[in-house]
Amino acid sequence: MSELVRARIDALLSKSKVMLFMKGTKLQPACGFSNTVVQILNTEGVEFDTFNVLADAELRDDLKLYSGWPTYPQLYVDGKLVGGCDIVSEMHETGALAGLLK
Amino acid sequence: MWTAETIRSQILARFSDADVEVEDLTGSGDHFRALVTSRDFEGKTMLEQHRMVYAALDGLHSGSIHALGLRTRIAPRADRGESDHE
Numbered sequence: 001m002s003e004l005v006r007a008r009i010d011a012l013l014s015k016s017k018v019m020l021f022m023k024g025t026k027l028q029p030a031c032g033f034s035n036t037v038v039q040i041l042n043t044e045g046v047e048f049d050t051f052n053v054l055a056d057a058e059l060r061d062d063l064k065l066y067s068g069w070p071t072y073p074q075l076y077v078d079g080k081l082v083g084g085c086d087i088v089s090e091m092h093e094t095g096a097l098a099g100l101l102k
Numbered sequence: 103m104w105t106a107e108t109i110r111s112q113i114l115a116r117f118s119d120a121d122v123e124v125e126d127l128t129g130s131g132d133h134f135r136a137l138v139t140s141r142d143f144e145g146k147t148m149l150e151q152h153r154m155v156y157a158a159l160d161g162l163h164s165g166s167i168h169a170l171g172l173r174t175r176i177a178p179r180a181d182r183g184e185s186d187h188e
């Protein structure tokens with residue numbers, strides 16, 4: 001992956017405590033799984049930023065290498081990958097997500 | 103082409119003790135749901151557990167599959183002499 005894209009990813013992750021890389025936008029998710037995570041974060045009542053990977057093919061490919069995670073959405077808290085829709089959903093159900101977002 | 107059976111057998115090849123349930127949600131081989139229960143997950147975070155399953159399914163997401171809904175569970179240790187027949 002290019003150093004330039006790596007630097008952009010680092011910058012995005014350091015800018016926001018809670019960062020969601022998703023398909024589409026907060027208001028118009030373009031995928032059911034991305035939508036699910038947006039709704040969960042709204043329910044948790046936490047501030048978060050999103051990045052639309054559909055609008056940036058280079059970052060979309062390189063973030064998968066950066067994280068070693070094959071799919072979107074990808075949720076990061078404090079710069080660390082939490083997981084995708086499955087993990088976020090399960091952590092929301094168990095209350096683990098609320099603990100992490102405190 | 104991935105089927106519920108090929109997904110199941112590839113997971114079992116990596117997690118020999120695992121209990122694996124795979125469901126083809128649409129019947130068209132593009133949306134699956136899997137539940138994997140294994141002792142190998144002990145001591146691992148959920149993220150690590152999911153990574154282990156994805157690694158067993160190398161190439162899955164570059165193919166025709168749109169989604170694999172994944173849940174992982176740590177298998178309880180069998181009580182000695184109760185459920186093991188040796």
